[in-house]
Amino acid sequence: MTMDVTAEVIADVDALVCERGHDIEAIVLGASAGGIGALLTILAPLPATLPIPIVIVLHVAEDKASRLVEVFSHHLAPQVRLAEDKAYVATDTVYFSSAGYHLSIEKGRWFSLSREEPRYFSRPAIDFLFTSAADAYGGALLGVLMTGANEDGAEGLAAIARAGGVTVVQDPDEAEFATMPLAALKLLRPDRILSLQQIRTLIYRLEIPDAG
Amino acid sequence: MPKNEATLDIELPLLMEAIYRKYSYDFRNYSLASQKRRVIHALRQMECPSVSELQARILREPETFLQLLQYLTIPTTEMFRDPDYFLSLREKVVPLLRTYPSLKIWIAGCSTGEELYAMAILLKEEGLLSRSIIYATDINPAVLEKARKGIFPLNRMRAYSANYQAAGGKNAFSDYFTAAYDAAIFDRSLCENVTFADHSLATDSVFSETHLISCRNVMIYFNHELQDRVLELFHESLCHRGFLGLGSKENLEFSRWGSFFEAVDKPWRVYRKK
Numbered sequence: 213m214t215m216d217v218t219a220e221v222i223a224d225v226d227a228l229v230c231e232r233g234h235d236i237e238a239i240v241l242g243a244s245a246g247g248i249g250a251l252l253t254i255l256a257p258l259p260a261t262l263p264i265p266i267v268i269v270l271h272v273a274e275d276k277a278s279r280l281v282e283v284f285s286h287h288l289a290p291q292v293r294l295a296e297d298k299a300y301v302a303t304d305t306v307y308f309s310s311a312g313y314h315l316s317i318e319k320g321r322w323f324s325l326s327r328e329e330p331r332y333f334s335r336p337a338i339d340f341l342f343t344s345a346a347d348a349y350g351g352a353l354l355g356v357l358m359t360g361a362n363e364d365g366a367e368g369l370a371a372i373a374r375a376g377g378v379t380v381v382q383d384p385d386e387a388e389f390a391t392m393p394l395a396a397l398k399l400l401r402p403d404r405i406l407s408l409q410q411i412r413t414l415i416y417r418l419e420i421p422d423a424g
Numbered sequence: 425m426p427k428n429e430a431t432l433d434i435e436l437p438l439l440m441e442a443i444y445r446k447y448s449y450d451f452r453n454y455s456l457a458s459q460k461r462r463v464i465h466a467l468r469q470m471e472c473p474s475v476s477e478l479q480a481r482i483l484r485e486p487e488t489f490l491q492l493l494q495y496l497t498i499p500t501t502e503m504f505r506d507p508d509y510f511l512s513l514r515e516k517v518v519p520l521l522r523t524y525p526s527l528k529i530w531i532a533g534c535s536t537g538e539e540l541y542a543m544a545i546l547l548k549e550e551g552l553l554s555r556s557i558i559y560a561t562d563i564n565p566a567v568l569e570k571a572r573k574g575i576f577p578l579n580r581m582r583a584y585s586a587n588y589q590a591a592g593g594k595n596a597f598s599d600y601f602t603a604a605y606d607a608a609i610f611d612r613s614l615c616e617n618v619t620f621a622d623h624s625l626a627t628d629s630v631f632s633e634t635h636l637i638s639c640r641n642v643m644i645y646f647n648h649e650l651q652d653r654v655l656e657l658f659h660e661s662l663c664h665r666g667f668l669g670l671g672s673k674e675n676l677e678f679s680r681w682g683s684f685f686e687a688v689d690k691p692w693r694v695y696r697k698k
């Protein structure tokens with residue numbers, strides 16, 4: 213039974229990669245409470261070379277944020293960096309946003325930081341990254357919204373959908389905190405609702421297209 | 425041209441062009457992502473159904489433009505924000521500033537003045553305030569007016585006091601203001617040599633022979649082109665080996681002008697003209 217589900221899942225993810233995978237040029241991930249564990253799970257298998265950059269907004273307390281890069285560098289093969297103001301988005305990199313600043317991607321595909329008011333009590337806001345990335349990448353974007361205890365990210369994911377990008381929401385039954393995925397499901401019908409294992413497979417297949 | 429460009433993406437640059445031609449405020453080279461959010465926010469607050477309609481209104485009603493200006497500029501600020509920056513100025517820059525008989529210091533994009541008062545306090549404690557001329561500039565006349573008054577919410581003083589101590593403050597922070605109801609009224613003598621000026625980094629020229637320019641969290645709202653312009657301006661304004669301080673998440677790495685400055689304290693974004 214489990215075997216079948218897994219095979220089915222891989223077939224489904226492969227279908228998605230086949231359908232849309234060739235034109236995905238960036239991946240944006242959003243998570244809040246429970247996010248560190250979830251991100252470590254989905255990013256762990258990635259190799260050092262990533263053709264598609266990954267940009268993450270994870271809500272954490274300001275004093276802990278500076279350690280994110282350290283923690284993830286320790287566990288992941290690709291280079292992990294803070295997205296710096298005015299730097300161009302580069303491949304082979306997993307980016308986190310700096311605490312206390314909103315992170316956006318401009319149309320020229322460079323990062324911009326800003327100190328606008330917090331959104332849902334958080335700065336960075338997932339909505340701002342997702343919405344700006346949708347403007348910058350249009351249909352060539354995959355957005356994934358995961359566990360979290362507030363409603364940030366739902367509008368951003370809807371913007372990605374409107375721009376023709378691929379949208380994935382973590383299965384709320386499985387998410388450590390379901391509020392964030394549920395808020396997204398209230399606002400849109402994503403392309404897929406997936407478990408962490410499935411999200412992990414999806415990202416892996418996108419990053420390593422010829423993996424068996 | 426991209427086909428089916430979103431209406432908003434057509435309207436936004438037209439609005440900025442209209443503002444520039446009518447009021448000479450140049451927002452055409454700001455980062456677009458936050459600018460777009462600011463305009464959408466302004467539409468809601470000003471109960472305007474579309475950017476085109478907002479444009480029609482601001483062209484005819486200067487007071488509506490002034491209202492919009494409050495949304496377009498982001499005034500977020502604090503006293504001794506990033507205390508380590510001020511500590512770095514104290515320890516690494518002040519000793520060199522001491523060698524000049526008189527000083528010119530430029531706080532560019534000073535917003536409501538918190539950064540200015542922090543700088544004045546620092547200079548006073550280091551015995552440099554009386555020989556300094558400080559230019560405090562911003563494009564938003566409303567924030568400049570607040571900066572001139574030097575009255576801040578009393579409930580922020582506890583946090584500012586902690587910042588002040590962490591920034592190497594030498595006295596009691598409360599020495600510098602008088603509490604009146606819910607306001608902290610800052611000592612007027614801090615501003616004796618301050619010139620407040622409506623000045624745009626996007627369109628105006630420089631103050632000459634400055635020794636230190638502090639321009640924090642202003643260029644993050646600019647695109648590469650405008651950042652280049654501003655850094656060229658600063659390079660021209662600074663005296664030989666003058667200092668430049670930026671916000672803690674800003675950098676010179678992605679500008680053509682970066683190589684004309686060297687880092688004095690890279691983590692805290694203190695640079696020096698080569």
Ligand SMILES: C[S@@+](CC[C@H](N)C(=O)[O-])C[C@H]1O[C@@H](n2cnc3c(N)ncnc32)[C@H](O)[C@@H]1O
Nearest residue numbers: 497498501533535562563564624625626640641
């Ligand atoms: C986020 S505040 C920074 C305040 C202070 N420097 C700090 O770091 O706490 C940005 C300020 O830059 C000003 N500003 C924006 N564009 C400007 C321009 N072209 N020239 C001068 N000031 C500008 C805004 O009006 C606003 O007050």
